[in-house]
Structure formats: C-alpha cells, structure tokens
Amino acid sequence: MRDSDASALAADLLDWYDRNARSMPWRVPPGDRKAGIRPDPYRVWLSEVMLQQTTVAAVRDYFRRFTDRWPTVADLAAAEDAAVMGEWAGLGYYARARNLLACARAVVRDHGGVFPATREGLLTLPGIGPYTASAIAAIAHDEAATVVDGNVERVMSRLWLVTDPLPASKPELTRLAAILTPATRPGDYAQAVMDLGATICTPRNPACGICPWRDPCRARAEGVQATLPRKAEKAAKPVRQGVLWIARRADGAVLVERRAERGLLGGMLGFVGSDWDGAGGDAPLDLPWRPAGEVRHTFTHFHLILTLMVAEAGMDARPRRGEFLPRDAFRPADLPTVMRKAHDLTAAALASP
DNA sequence: AAACCGTGGGG
C-alpha cells in the first residue's frame, strides 16, 4: 500500500468519525477538538485505565463518581487506599486500582503533578502499558502514537486479511495499524478506529454495509470477515471450592478482613474464608456456625463455589483472623462482587441489631 | 512468555 492510500483511508475514517462519534463523559467531541479544546490528561488517563478489558457501559458511572470525588490527580494521590479500593469495588481487575493510586502518587511526587506528555514518558508509570500510553499521548496531546486494543486487532486483521491467530499475530497487526496512523488528528483517529470496532466492525455480524472501510477491506472481499481475528484456543476453567465465615455482632459490627495486596481481589475488603482448594479450614471464631447457602461465581480462569457459614458473635469476641468493622463503617458497596453476593445472601439470615 | 487477574452483557 502506498502512503497516499494510507492517508486516504485515515481521512475516510475521520470523516466517518466526525459524523458518528459517540458521546462519552471523558471525551471531547471532534467539533470541539477542532476549536482547540483539549481533554484533561487526568480524565483521559482515568478513563483509559477503567476501560482496560471493561465495557464503556460499565465504566460510565464509575468515571463520574471518581471525578466527582477526586477532580484532580493531586486529589486522588492524597486519597486513602481503602477509599479508592472501595470506590473501585465491582469494576474488577483490582490491580488497576492499586496501580491507579501508585501512578497518581508518582505523578505528584516525580512529575510535579503533571502527567508526562509523551508516550515514552507515560510508559514509565505503573498501570500504563503500550496501549494506554499510546491512547493518552494521542488523545490528550495529539502525538502520532498507534493504539492497538482488541478493537484495532479485529479491524486490522479484517482490513488486511491477517489469518494467523492471536496473540502470535499481534506484532504484525501493530505494524499494519502503524501504517495507517495519520500525523494529523491522531487523537481523533485513535478514537475513531476503536469506535469503528465497537459499533460496526463487531466480533459477530459486522455491519459491513455501512462501514467506511467497506471497499478496501480484504476480508470482506473474501467473505471471511466474521471469522477474523483467529484466536488460540483457551483452557477449560476448573471448579474451585471454599468456605466463607460471616459473623455479625449485637451492635451490628461485621467480621471482615482486608485481603493481601497481591493476587486475586488483592487489597479488597472481604469476609474471612478458607483457601479455595476444597479442603475447608478453621473458622475465625468458636461459634455455633450454621450454613446459609452458597455463592457461585466465575472468575477469569476458574469457577468458584463458596459455602456460606453465619453466626452471631458476642461483644467480647476476639477473632483469630479479621476484625469487626462497626456498622456505620461497613458498606456492602465497598466489597468486590463475589463478596457482595455473599453479603446479600446472608444479610437476612443474620440477626439484625 | 505464558499465566494470572473480574465482571456483566450479548448471542
């Protein structure tokens, strides 16, 4: 493909974007961008981290709550760890929240409270990888950086008829995506390719009839667009089992435990539980525990079945693990979803103060 | 470098 062909393709997509850009709380629409308005790098960064492996619909309300509570990166850097983890609860991939705080604090401590303006500088920060660095550089600073997310992988594999399976084909897809990245309006272009993938060049039943790249698309010419990109087969998910002990005190305090910083649900609040190896375990208190149902939950790479045990504890109870959180400090919304399911199922089974 | 890391919606 000649450079002039690549320019024409980018121009066609930008024309489409000018007419079809979706409205999002963190986005500056193309008309405003042309008037010289630039998005706040803090808001671009926050939205991009939230959007990692997460749908726009799921992110919207979280983004509003975060920006209402912490309007600047300095505000976020000064926040308590537990406040940020609680606000992130339910969004998943909790390492993102831990890295979010570490990144905000690094920006304040090492960069005077201003995000680095280049892809290279952004890459040095925690939680910012190749995709996110390119997205911030392009969207907030109009650097001609190439974004390669799941949408772009799909669009490029079809446009260029790349039949080798992911993830092995990713370097090739990145190379092809870079050929199309324009020097003018790279920020709008980055958002345009992703919008195209999200709304037209979808995984199943792509709407080729209204696609701005309908004519040059090589996969469509061959009729194989819906079969791309090919992906390596995934491993089956094993089933794991465990026990959760949920105790409530007469004053309404609830027995909870802050989970270890690393690993699954790292840094999040939860109920005291056994290992998830099916071996059971020791309760955190000697009480007349009674069964209160079970929770089924599926994580990225395994299914989990948790047996729920509940009991009322005396005011003098001294748990071997965890601590009693006062009623007014315990908010179910601070719990990750699997723990919130357990709470919802057992709340009625426990004596209310 | 393959494995690990959440959740909710759509087909």
Added chain:
DNA sequence: TCCCCAAGGTT
C-alpha cells in the same frame, strides 16, 4: 446455560 468478549498490564 454457556461461551465469548471488552479502550490490557504485570510478572
């Protein structure tokens, strides 16, 4: 019901 997948990063 089950599988796929979503604006990926870290180790």
